Amino acid sequence: MSTVTHTLATPIQAHGEEVKELTLRRPTVQECRAIKVLPYNIGGEGYPVVDLEAAAKYVAVCACVPTSSVNQLDLSDLNTLAWTVVGFFMPQGSNQSEG
Template identity: 60%
Template sequence: MNEEEAVVDPNAPVKLSSPIQAHGETLTELTLRRPTSKEARAIKALPYRMGMDESIAIDLDVAAKYIVACADIPPSSIDQLDLSDLNTLAWKVAGFFMTPASTPSKA
């Protein structure tokens, strides 16, 4: 999954290239839920920064805090992530801040 796919389908689980340990279990994929406003206020930072040229740069330290909260894994599990998985998850978290939550369609 690349950055664009991570933002396009926020509900899709991310298959990890290397398994991690969390809560005594081996995880091969992580599913992130959308962070709440309360969590964003508690973390006190966005998971990305906007450059003067309007480019977006991920703030890995902040993104890691959101991954912990939204995937319900301990902080120690973040350190086990492969760099490519960390990058994918970080972009997925950033995507939550760039798109509105989907609402169920009315039939």
Template identity: 50%
Template sequence: MTIEGQEEMSNENQEKKAPPKQFLRDGKVVIRLDVPIVAHDKQVEELVLRKPTSAEARAVGVLPYRLNDSNTPDINVPAACQYISKCAAIPPSSVDQLDVSDLNAVCWAVVSFFLSPGSPTSGS
């Protein structure tokens, strides 16, 4: 194959970009999972997260992150997993099935709800 042919293939690959892993739909965060999980006896290929309510935050008892010495957030994974279960309406056993790369993406999505001011909660 010539260099020109390689450039054409490269341009074609750039045009066929994969869909985003995370996007908004109806005010909720949707995350496409790299590895599907099972929840409520159904295969789940994407999680739809709504913003947690203040009552849910009070019930969990801690935020899904801590501020480190640099004043940047570090994920509190056990707390974030509780929020994932509540906000995606899946059982904790399904949260436990998440691939670590998916878990990381979903945890950061949960943290973003707490760091983004002014968006409506699911109870409003």
């Protein structure tokens, strides 16, 4: 999966326009190194736990929107997009838990 499109529950403003969906692309290694942290940690039971601050940075980079646009996201959209970003880092075929 190299890109994922998510229809937003609530539109946001980005680049002076209303945005109703965001397409996230897989981040590059260079972008990961620039952000300097993965978008998740491993929880006590061995499952990924979203690092919300890092995931929000990846959303901005991978959707090509400003951070101020990420801050406008509905919480359900932020959650879905954060887990989408985490999914880019998981091996193909692995099961990830949302929540």
